[in-house]
Amino acid sequence: MKANNSNHGLPDDGLVPIRTVSSLTGVNSVTLRAWERRYELVKPIRTPKGHRLYTMAHVDLIHQVVALLDNGMSIGQVRQVLETDKTRPGPVPEPTTPFDLWLNYQDRLLRAVAAFDDGELGEVYHEVLSLYPVDIVTHRLIMPLLRELGERWMQGSGSIAEEHFFSVFLRNKLGARFHHLSRNRAGPKLLAAGLPGEQHEVGLLLFALAALDRDYQVVLLGPNTPLLELPPVVERVAIQAIVLSGSADIAAPVIEQELPSLCRMVAMPVFIGGRITDHCFDAITAAGAIPLGDDLNLALRGIDATLARR
Structure with a gap:
């Protein structure tokens, strides 16, 4: 230009x-x-x-x-x-008050969840996403908050209702944001879905948003998708990579039998993200797929590097 x-x-x-x-x-x-x-x-x-x-x-x-x-x-x-420090470039300094910002945001969100206050949730959500990249918000705020809600429920200080309330709120907000941002993207096209048995989709939506921020196109299928349904989609759409997500409790046959079959059926990289990679790294690699972990930034860098080599 x-x-x-x-x-x-x-x-x-x-x-x-x-x-x-x-x-x-x-x-x-x-x-x-x-x-x-x-x-x-x-x-x-x-x-x-x-x-x-x-x-x-x-x-x-x-x-x-x-x-x-x-x-x-x-x-x-x-x-x-x-x-x-404009005239003194050097290594990135350590924060003077590490994590205080994110603990404050988490406390505000926890209080809104406990009060089932949809308005306050929305205000904090829009504030933080207007100022910080989605992968940092995910790493510093959303995932720690989801873990905190789960721990509160297990310890008896919270409830399933609170966890479901926040999950529904987040799913609706992320879904709306995804559909708004998905227009006019020009990068490689990814097919994203949850592994069979994976009922949660928040992590998948967060990945899709981070990918859109990097100009990827994303065809999003949602949670609990049978792997045999993916090759027909690939045949009809110019997909350049498949990205699947799963938690730690995905059944072993999915990784040991269904995933290898999928990798043989498609001529493109198949990536696996989420906590399942902590427990099944070797099995995922043996199946012919590429483990990504659950850090969105590192995952997208890995996808970038793999597609750049093709």
Whole structure:
């Protein structure tokens, strides 16, 4: 993309639109605009019509911001670090108050769940996702909160009703966000589904959202999908990889018998994510699939690398 520097002071080349930046960094456009508007972290170049354009220096800065956030900092702390350390590049500093931000968000969500307060849940949810990339929110907030709700139920301080209330809320919000973001994606197309016997879909939805942020196209089938149903989908759609998710209690025959059959039937990578990879890593590899673990960022990096080699 070219720009006329004689009239507008824009660089001659290397400018990319916000959608491309989102694909390169995994930070969605809403969050990038919030960082610009509320914190002045990343200031793009504006065309005469007001469109945002970014240089690769902007992209490098966004990667630095994401690294600091992933290290436990709040967005406010990141701004302070960048302002005081502009001329002294070096290793990413440790956060001064690790995890306080996320514990505060978790406490707010827990209180809203205990009160069955859908409005407060929505307010906190939209606030955090407007400021932080979805994979960081997932790692720092959503998954710890789901574990906390489960532990509260087991200890008698919570209830199944609370866990179901939050799960339904999250599933609805993530589903709506998925359908909103899935339009006009141009990257490789992934077929995503839950393994047979997997009844939960929150993890799968979180993966799909993180993939969309990186400009992947995602065909989402949902939980508990028979593996023999996948090859006909692959034949009709230009799928470039299959991504399956599962928890630790998936039945052994699924991994030892059904998964190898699927891998033989399709000519593309089959990835497995979720906690099942902790217990069945060797069996998944022996079946011909690629274990990803349950870290969304690392999983998507693994998919990126695999597809780049093909």
